[in-house]
Amino acid sequence: MAPPTARPASKPRRARVALRRAVVFVTTHCNFRCGFCEFAAGTLPRERKRHFPLEMWGPFLTEFKTLGGRELYLTGGEPLMHPQFWEMLTIAGREGLSVHRITTNGSMAKRMGEHELQLIRETVRAVQVSVDSPRAGEHDQSRGFDGSFERLSAFIVQLQRAGIMVHVSNVLTRELFARSADLIAWAHSAGVKHVNFQPCNWSANYGDYEAVEDKVRYQVPSQELDALDAALAEAHRAARRLRVTTNLPLLRRWVRAFCECQGTEEFFFNRMFRRFRCYVPHTTVYVGSDGEIFPCTLIRRVGTLRESSLRDLWLGAMQPVRDRLEKGAFWRECNSCYCDFPANVRHNLVRHPAGNAGLALRTLAYYTGRLRTY
Numbered sequence: 001m002a003p004p005t006a007r008p009a010s011k012p013r014r015a016r017v018a019l020r021r022a023v024v025f026v027t028t029h030c031n032f033r034c035g036f037c038e039f040a041a042g043t044l045p046r047e048r049k050r051h052f053p054l055e056m057w058g059p060f061l062t063e064f065k066t067l068g069g070r071e072l073y074l075t076g077g078e079p080l081m082h083p084q085f086w087e088m089l090t091i092a093g094r095e096g097l098s099v100h101r102i103t104t105n106g107s108m109a110k111r112m113g114e115h116e117l118q119l120i121r122e123t124v125r126a127v128q129v130s131v132d133s134p135r136a137g138e139h140d141q142s143r144g145f146d147g148s149f150e151r152l153s154a155f156i157v158q159l160q161r162a163g164i165m166v167h168v169s170n171v172l173t174r175e176l177f178a179r180s181a182d183l184i185a186w187a188h189s190a191g192v193k194h195v196n197f198q199p200c201n202w203s204a205n206y207g208d209y210e211a212v213e214d215k216v217r218y219q220v221p222s223q224e225l226d227a228l229d230a231a232l233a234e235a236h237r238a239a240r241r242l243r244v245t246t247n248l249p250l251l252r253r254w255v256r257a258f259c260e261c262q263g264t265e266e267f268f269f270n271r272m273f274r275r276f277r278c279y280v281p282h283t284t285v286y287v288g289s290d291g292e293i294f295p296c297t298l299i300r301r302v303g304t305l306r307e308s309s310l311r312d313l314w315l316g317a318m319q320p321v322r323d324r325l326e327k328g329a330f331w332r333e334c335n336s337c338y339c340d341f342p343a344n345v346r347h348n349l350v351r352h353p354a355g356n357a358g359l360a361l362r363t364l365a366y367y368t369g370r371l372r373t374y
């Protein structure tokens, strides 16, 4: 790992550790070929392709619950390619755990009958479908899969008919960020109430892997950041008009700094905050498809459920990570962080209001309707 990139801190303070969420990469398999993704078909060597072992799922969930965990987020790869995905959902439901989100590429409608739809309805709050462009040809090309847009459109209809909440997520690539406002309009016409945007990061989406080659070509370069800002402002206006909720208010605050600092030693949080600490590993555990435990999606594993209990990993192996973060010492990969950034922003505003007073006031003004742009 590269050396820390943050400002030196004054006094380390220990924040409360309270496990709440697990983000589980249920599989590393995927049928799509998105050029910016480490899980794309044909990218991972055969020995690194795996599905989360079903026999570990029940014991993991029981321990997760005992430690205070409540919310599950299931992702991949393409999670619906896990051959026992529906058993996993059934077990989660039996444990009384809420699956807050499944993130999917929307290609697996054929794997869902009445039983599966009912299971989703009963155990899952929202299914998040990844869409790169509202234009079928562009989406298909970006995803490396002919007919993917047609499939996801049918998938969304199928879920909505079954009364299941659908969200859309979008990666802001250099090629397609200009479609952001059109995407909002398309989502609205498809009955989708929430769209989440995220920039394309430079590091790998999985702490133990190398980033795919040439990922830089998907990132928005500095000479196009004004255009990105204009596109997101237009999308934000469209979202307000059409009453589609988004993460744009916050994202627009930090995305320029994020893009400018990509791959450099400068830590983008430091342009936004006078004092920033990361609390993700205080509340969330990231679980790999072979039982690896990560502090977050970008940082290397601290251990594996194959060798240690979740309790030992959560209370033991993760603690040096938290101690380091509480001193304000980040990893270079943190410069590519989008993992739960909104929660981190809120947490920092609440915990360090004096140090971040300007941002706190703007946030308050925006959310009380006194400020139209954030």
Ligand code: SF4
Residues within 6 Å of the ligand: 030, 031, 032, 033, 034, 037, 038, 039, 040, 041, 076, 077, 078, 105, 130, 143
């Ligand atoms: S971004 Fe999603 S759909 Fe695309 S290759 Fe990666 S896991 Fe598959």
Ligand code: SF4
Residues within 6 Å of the ligand: 278, 279, 280, 281, 295, 296, 297, 298, 299, 325, 330, 331, 333, 334, 335, 336, 337, 338, 339
């Ligand atoms: S990558 Fe983000 S979530 Fe992970 S440790 Fe760094 S700042 Fe925290």
